[in-house]
Amino acid sequence: MHKYILRRLLLLIPVILGVTFLVFTIMYFTPGDPAKLILGESAQPAQVEALREEMGLNDPFIVQYVRFITKALTGDFGRSYSTNRPVFDEVFARFPATLKLTAAAMLIAIAIGIPVGIISATKQYSALDSISMIGALIGVSMPVFWLGLMLILVFSVNLRLLPSSGSETIKHLILPAFSLGVGSAAIITRMTRSSMLEVIRQDYIRTARSKGVAEKKVVNKHALKNALIPVVTVVGLQFGGLLGGAVLTESVFSWPGVGRLMVDAIRQKDSPMVLASVVFISVTFSFVNLLVDLLYAFIDPRIKSQYR
Amino acid sequence: MSNEFLNIKNLHIHYVTEEGTVKAVNGVNMEINKGETLGLVGETGAGKTTTALGILRLVPNPPGKIIDGEIFLEGQSILELPEDEMRMIRGNKVSMIFQDPMTALNPVMTVGEQISEVIEIHEKLSNKEAFEKAKKMLELVGIPGARAVDYPHQFSGGMKQRVVIAIALACNPGLLIADEPTTALDVTIQAQVLELMNNLKNEFNTAMLLITHDLGVVAEVCDKVAIMYAGEIVEYSKIEDLFENPSHPYTRGLFGSIPNLDEEVDRLKPIKGLMPDPTNLPSGCKFHPRCPHATEYCKENHPEDTEIAPEHKVKCHIYTGQVKPKGEI
Numbered sequence: 001m002h003k004y005i006l007r008r009l010l011l012l013i014p015v016i017l018g019v020t021f022l023v024f025t026i027m028y029f030t031p032g033d034p035a036k037l038i039l040g041e042s043a044q045p046a047q048v049e050a051l052r053e054e055m056g057l058n059d060p061f062i063v064q065y066v067r068f069i070t071k072a073l074t075g076d077f078g079r080s081y082s083t084n085r086p087v088f089d090e091v092f093a094r095f096p097a098t099l100k101l102t103a104a105a106m107l108i109a110i111a112i113g114i115p116v117g118i119i120s121a122t123k124q125y126s127a128l129d130s131i132s133m134i135g136a137l138i139g140v141s142m143p144v145f146w147l148g149l150m151l152i153l154v155f156s157v158n159l160r161l162l163p164s165s166g167s168e169t170i171k172h173l174i175l176p177a178f179s180l181g182v183g184s185a186a187i188i189t190r191m192t193r194s195s196m197l198e199v200i201r202q203d204y205i206r207t208a209r210s211k212g213v214a215e216k217k218v219v220n221k222h223a224l225k226n227a228l229i230p231v232v233t234v235v236g237l238q239f240g241g242l243l244g245g246a247v248l249t250e251s252v253f254s255w256p257g258v259g260r261l262m263v264d265a266i267r268q269k270d271s272p273m274v275l276a277s278v279v280f281i282s283v284t285f286s287f288v289n290l291l292v293d294l295l296y297a298f299i300d301p302r303i304k305s306q307y308r
Numbered sequence: 309m310s311n312e313f314l315n316i317k318n319l320h321i322h323y324v325t326e327e328g329t330v331k332a333v334n335g336v337n338m339e340i341n342k343g344e345t346l347g348l349v350g351e352t353g354a355g356k357t358t359t360a361l362g363i364l365r366l367v368p369n370p371p372g373k374i375i376d377g378e379i380f381l382e383g384q385s386i387l388e389l390p391e392d393e394m395r396m397i398r399g400n401k402v403s404m405i406f407q408d409p410m411t412a413l414n415p416v417m418t419v420g421e422q423i424s425e426v427i428e429i430h431e432k433l434s435n436k437e438a439f440e441k442a443k444k445m446l447e448l449v450g451i452p453g454a455r456a457v458d459y460p461h462q463f464s465g466g467m468k469q470r471v472v473i474a475i476a477l478a479c480n481p482g483l484l485i486a487d488e489p490t491t492a493l494d495v496t497i498q499a500q501v502l503e504l505m506n507n508l509k510n511e512f513n514t515a516m517l518l519i520t521h522d523l524g525v526v527a528e529v530c531d532k533v534a535i536m537y538a539g540e541i542v543e544y545s546k547i548e549d550l551f552e553n554p555s556h557p558y559t560r561g562l563f564g565s566i567p568n569l570d571e572e573v574d575r576l577k578p579i580k581g582l583m584p585d586p587t588n589l590p591s592g593c594k595f596h597p598r599c600p601h602a603t604e605y606c607k608e609n610h611p612e613d614t615e616i617a618p619e620h621k622v623k624c625h626i627y628t629g630q631v632k633p634k635g636e637i
Contacts, residue, residue, distance in 0.1 A: 203411040209366055210406075211399035211426040211475065215391075225416045300416055301459040 001297070008290050012283070019282045020072070023275055024065050032269040033057075034081050068275070077279075078272035080265075087276040091258055095280060097167055098257030101249065102242045104173055105181035109242075110235065112185040117192025117231075122219055124197060132189060139186025144245045148179040148252035165254035176253040180245050184238040191234045195227040202226070229300055236292030240285045312383075313482050313515045314340040314363065314402075319377035321358050321367055328587035332358040332372070334539035337613075340483065340532075345509070345516040347526035347547075349562070350536035353583050356519045357407075359536075360485045363517075364402060365394050382482070400430040403476040404485040405505075408492045409469035413460040419446070419471045420456025423478055430479045445474040449504060466497035473505060480512055487519045502529060523566060527551060532619075535559050538584055538594040544613075545620035555622045557599045593625065601626060601633045 035051040036043060052058050056067065071078065077088045120132040155175060156164035166172050199205065200223050208222045209215075247259035254260070258277050265273035297304040321333035333355045340346045348356050361367045362374055365386065379386050381401060386394065403426075406412040414422060423442035427433055433441065443453030449470040451463075460468060469489065476484055486505065490498035506529050509516055518530060526533055526547070533550045535543040535558065543556040554560050561579035581598040584590050593611050596602040606625055614627040625631040 203406055203408060204414040206366065207406060207412045207422075207472070207475070208414065208425075209398070210364055210404045212395045212397070212429050213425065214395060222414055222417075226414070302415060302461045305461075 005290070005294070008293070012286050015286055016279060016283060017069070020069065020275060020279060021065065023278045024068060024271075025061075027269070027271040027274055028061055028064070030269065034269060034271065037269055038081050072275075072279070077276040080273050081270045082265075082268050082273075087270075087272045090273070091261065091276045091280050094256060094258045094261050097255060098243070098246050098250070098259055098281075099284070100173070101176055101180065101255060101257055102239065102246050104177035105184065105242050105245075105249075106235070106239060108177055108181035109184035109188055109238065112181075113188025114192050114231065116185075117189045118196055118219065118224065120189065120193040121196035121200065121227075129193075132193075136186040136189045139182050139189075142182065144179060144183065145248045145252050147182060148176065148249055151175045151179050152252070167255055176249050176255050179252075180242055180249045183245070184242060187238060188231060188234060192227065192231050195230045196223060199223045199227040225299060229296065232292055232295055232299065236289050239288045243281050243285055311341045312339055313342045313344075313381065314338065314517070315380040316359075316363070317378045317380075319359065319362060319379065320375040321355070321362050322373055322375050323371045324373065325371050330371075330586045331589055332539055332586060333362065334589075336377075336536075336539070336541055338534060338541065338544075340515045340517060342482065342515055343509075343513045344532065345518055345530045347530035347533045348517060348519045348536055349521060349523065349526055349533060351521060351583055353586065354536040355539040355586075356536055357487055360404065360487055360517065360519055363483075363485060364398055364404060366398075396430065399426045399475075399481070400479045401481055402483045402485065403479070403481040405469075405472050405476045405487065405489045407488040409465055409472050410492065412472050413468055415460055418457050418459055419463070423456070423471070423475050426475055426478050442474075442478070445478050446471070448477075448508070449474045466493055466501065469493060469497075469501055470504065473501070473508070477508055477512065477514070481514060483515045483517065484509065485517045485519070488521070489518075490522075490525065491520075498525075505529075523562065535562070538586065538589055540594060540623060542595065542623045543621070545617070549617060549620045553617075553620075555616055555620070555627065556595075556624050557601055557626075558595050561598075593623070601631060603631050605630050 033048065033052070035048045035055060035057060039047055039051060056064060059067075068078070075088060077086070077091075079085060080087050080090065083090070116132050116135075120129045123129050152164040152175065155162045162175050163172050164175070200219070205218060205223055208218050213222065243259075246255075246257060247263055249255065250257045250259035251263055258280060262274060262277040262281075264270075265277065316336055316338040319333055319336040319338075320331075323330040323332055336355075336359055338346065338359075348359065350356050358367060358372070361372075363379060365374075367374065374387060377387075381397065386397065389397075413419065420439055420442045423445050424435070424438035427438040427441050428435065431438070431441075439456065443456045446456055447453045451467060451470055451474075455463075460471070463471065469492075473489075476486075484505075489505065490501050493501060502525065505516075508514070516529075518525070520526060530547050532546055533544070534541045535550075535556065537558050543550070543554070543559045550559070554563050558579070561577075564577040565579060567576055579598055580600075584594060584597065590597050590607075591610075592608050593599070593602070593606045596606040599606065603625075609625065609630070611623045611625050611628065613621040613623055615621050616627050626633050
């Protein structure tokens with residue numbers, strides 16, 4: 001098991017290299033001159049040229065990338081073009097807010113998705129099942145930003161129940177977490193339902209019933225643990241989606257997280273900031289996926305025996 | 309006090325689907341006495357497993373439904389029992405061994421847990437005591453008790469079937485239903501498992517309903533045999549009577565399709581035709597389209613049980629005197 005974890009951690013290195021290379025390339029080839037951005041509209045061409053030289057922006061692409069990576073390895077992602085503060089510190093300061101938002105959204109998604117999926121499967125073709133499936137369809141179909149705006153309209157503007165922006169109290173968390181989590185809740189519901197429907201027809205469920213196990217226990221003990229294996233996979237992947245969705249949600253709700261920081265940075269072509277944010281998010285996602293894979297071992301003994 | 313353990317009267321089970329109604333079991337009568345073994349023989353799709361699931365009231369619903377009939381366990385009618393009371397019968401008074409041991413065990417629970425679960429439910433033992441008894445059950449079926457903490461994927465097919473047997477016998481049931489317990493196993497393992505089941509059955513004086521399509525297995529373990537065709541029992545007798553004097557043309561056909569070691573035969577004699585479509589069963593005698601002796605009379609009239617010898621019943625118009633057999637039966 002330890003060996004497996006170590007191997008997975010080492011695999012993070014190529015993943016991060018790949019991600020940074022991709023983002024660095026995109027930022028490099030998008031129009032706009034960072035030197036001009038720093039000096040402002042009124043700067044003289046000679047000044048701009050001097051700064052470009054100083055920042056190494058005239059070097060070939062690959063030289064710039066290698067320089068970036070070597071520095072990044074020591075934790076130095078450079079300074080923001082717009083605020084001139086170390087980007088790492090800024091991203092790090094904003095990160096807890098994003099983590100709080102995505103974790104809350106994930107909890108909401110799981111708390112809705114798994115129970116509704118189970119009920120839907122055990123009462124297949126009932127009215128309850130139809131309602132859940134229609135609900136799930138609506139849930140996946142609504143864009144995060146649109147749902148966010150609608151929630152603000154209803155709960156903040158009309159009903160005046162919940163704040164529309166800020167992050168001070170738990171009340172501030174409700175609307176953004178909900179609008180971010182609904183899509184995942186819908187996907188988890190559908191996944192739990194189909195997985196459960198498959199498991200409930202298995203022979204070992206019949207064996208459990210033939211032993212006199214109560215139906216509730218058949219579902220929650222014998223069937224659920226087997227049905228959860230594919231659901232856990234989806235939950236892990238959804239976490240990535242939530243991190244991505246957080247970018248939009250944070251903008252809609254003025255949530256002070258990495259997502260909003262990144263959007264502002266992209267707008268200002270603040271490459272160091274964008275890169276640092278993306279690295280943070282992708283490392284988080286990779287860790288969550290590792291956790292999910294380890295979780296399999298606890299659910300399924302057949303997988304555990306392979307982790308050696 | 310009668311010696312009877314199971315009595316099924318006129319059982320009808322249908323599966324209602326959009327494509328039509330599958331008439332899986334049509335008027336089955338059956339009696340099993342305490343400690344006795346009844347073999348239920350028939351082709352795939354004859355309704356054997358459905359009958360067995362009916363006894364446990366585990367016919368998947370929807371689409372399956374017990375339409376008519378009665379089932380008595382030790383004189384108690386069980387079809388009207390509330391679900392909670394029925395649960396206390398399953399695994400306790402009546403337990404079942406399923407056909408495929410590879411899929412009959414839950415892959416995410418240890419075998420010990422799976423055995424002790426049934427003990428916990430029915431014997432009101434604590435978790436720990438039940439697990440200890442589960443280990444003893446494992447040893448009884450020839451698996452070291454220390455392996456109780458292992459998961460099903462760590463066992464071979466034959467061993468899994470032993471675990472399934474341990475689950476089924478853990479609460480010392482009055483009736484054990486074994487649904488083709490050896491079909492999915494190697495021939496050498498088959499013999500071992502059969503012997504094990506036979507020994508345990510004798511030790512605990514358990515009645516058994518053995519579902520199989522292997523007449524050899526029947527000859528080895530059963531006291532009585534019921535031959536099932538298209539949801540009906542067409543012949544019912546003691547084991548010696550059936551092997552000495554198979555009477556229904558279908559039973560004859562079954563024996564004819566077994567190779568005989570003493571005779572030099574070029575070709576086996578299979579029964580002509582296929583099992584009828586259960587959504588559209590033939591009129592009259594359900595075997596008539598495949599029967600070499602069938603007449604117009606068989607097409608129109610459904611045969612009832614005729615007792616041709618004590619405890620030897622046949623559903624065939626030859627024995628009611630309505631139809632003359634063409635040559636030897």
